[in-house]
Amino acid sequence: MNKYEKNMYELLKDLKENHHVKGIKISFEDEGLTGELAQIIASIAFKAGVAVSMKIGGCEARRDMHDAKVLGVNKIVAPMIETPYALKKFIEASHVIYSDEEYADTKFMVNIETITGFKNLEEMLQIKEAQDIYGIVLGRVDFSGSMGKDRSFVNSEEMMSYAEKMASLAQKYGKKLFVGGGVSGESLKFFRQLPKEVLECFETRNIIFDAQYSLTDAKVEQALTKAMGFELNWMQCKKEFYSRFANAETKRIAMIEERYNKQKAQ
Secondary structure (H helix, E strand, O other): OOHHHHHHHHHHHHHHHHHOEEEEEEEOOOOOOOHHHHHHHHHHHHHHOOEEEEEOOOOOOHHHHHHHHHHOOOEEEEOOOOOHHHHHHHHHHHHHHOOHHHHHOOEEEEEEOOHHHHHOHHHHHHOHHHHHOOEEEEEHHHHHHHOOOOHHHHHOHHHHHHHHHHHHHHHHOOOEEEEEOOOOHHHHHHHHOOOOOOEEEEEOOOEEEEHHHHOOOOOHHHHHHHHHHHHHHHHHHHHHHHHHHHHHHHHHHHHHHHHHHHHHHO
16 A cells, blocks of 8 residues: 555544444546546455445446446445436346345445435335335535535525435435535534434545434544545545556657657658
8 A cells, every 4th residue: 555545544444443434435426436446445445344335427327336346335326316217227227237135235325416306306215116225315515506506505504404304205215314515514513403313424525424423422523634634645545546647658758759750850
């Protein structure tokens, strides 16, 4: 492991042992993660003894699901689910990739991150395919953006009204609620207003917190700072990873460019 990977491991181990962090989340969608980088961060997580959640590239992203299965990912999250048909396609695709035995060991969730998805949520939870969904994730930043709002909206009273409705629907249909997007110390009050029996986790960009423990932890703000440190080291790790390949190409570009210019001048 390089220095960033070692830092990530130490931070994650600390977060698990001292703050009951449940796992990490990675993304083939908005993060644009490569297979190699997914292997790196997943191996760090498993070494630290925490679970891995992966957001795939779409409701029917079978290649992403296959890669997630090979990595040993514990939870699959489908992004931008807005209609019953999208949810249906997600579940159908998941059953193609996962056997019944594998399915039993993996949690499947949907991201509700637009006002359209929110309006259609109960209709989505009523279809038979929704029986295979473990829970729903409220992505507050994108949800805010879908309404023309900025990030400051994530902790607003209006956002709370949407979250409470989603929690009610989750409870009605036997699902768990996860909340992410713009998570900071200011979000803790927001999370504490949601019903404890439904809110299972809240998530920073990369760290998944056990809501039942973390919201009563006197050191939760310290934990959020450590989560930020994990994210910073992960970004630096990715930058170094891509830079190695870019630098190699830069040298070859200069060599070929010199040859090309000489030949062209003859």
